[in-house]
Amino acid sequence: AQSVTQLDSQVPVFEEAPVELRCNYSSSVSVYLFWYVQYPNQGLQLLLKYLSGSTLVESINGFEAEFNKSQTSFHLRKPSVHISDTAEYFCAVRVLNTGNQFYFGTGTSLTVIP
Amino acid sequence: DVKVTQSSRYLVKRTGEKVFLECVQDMDHENMFWYRQDPGLGLRLIYFSYDVKMKEKGDIPEGYSVSREKKERFSLILESASTNQTSMYLCASSLRGMGLTDTQYFGPGTRLTVL
Incomplete structure (x- = not known):
């Protein structure tokens, strides 16, 4: 069975600092990869996705993710x-x-500190 | 924009009650999903449906059933609610197939508390 691991359950970071949220998956075959964001008291929204082509994908609000096979x-x-x-x-x-079927990680809570 | 709506944002029920959670999407999506979200466990798939009257078990179907009589509506049923079913329930939908359409769109969630 597929598993998705997000090692960091909570990540506090100061405003204007860089951040990396880690994600590893177990499948060795072809995959589509997604990052979703859930703001407080809201549903999940798609942030970015990798389907094929360039391994670096970007979102409109400055996030990026790199697929490393x-x-x-x-x-x-x-x-x-x-x-x-x-x-x-x-x-x-x-x-x-x-x-x-999609397989989700357990989530990473990002807190930005002023 | 795709819109996925869920019938209630907050729900409080008693142990043993039958509970219906409704989800409606307005974009003619074939696929619909029910997840529960718990702290430290992320999202876990309960059931999904890829067509009217079709359903497939997800990872944690025990204690739940579903109904898909119309394409736009996917209902989650708790036959006899228990306290361990207290959770946030998320509904999602997606178009069938590969490619750029392969994105799940989520509703706002229903926070169910079973007393």
Whole structure:
């Protein structure tokens, strides 16, 4: 079975500092990779995704993630965080050819400190 | 924009009650999903449906059932609610198939408390 590991359950970081949220998955076959964000008291929203092509993908609010096939990782990074980035971040994987199921990590709570 | 709505934001029920959680999407998506979200456990898939009247068990189906009589509506049913079913329940939908459409769209969630 597929597993998605987010090693850091909580990440506190000062405003304007860089941040990296780690995500590793277990599948050795082709995958689609996603990062979702959940702001307080809201549902999950898609932040960015990797389907194919360039291994570096970016979101409109400055986040980026890089697909590393050899390390089976899809870490999320931002060079300078804002207070408004405080949220829960979930990594998700869809293994191709196994139907419509997504596998989610346990989430990383990012807290940006003024 | 895709809109996924859930019938209640907050719900309080008693042990043993039958509970219905409703989810409606307005974008003609084939796939619909029910997850529960618990601290430290992330999202766990309860059931999903890839077409009307079709359903598949997810990772934790015990104690739950689902109904998909119409394409836009996917209901989660707790036949006899128990305290360990206190959780946040998230509904999601997606278009069938690969590619750029392969994104799940989530509702705002229903926080269920079973006393």
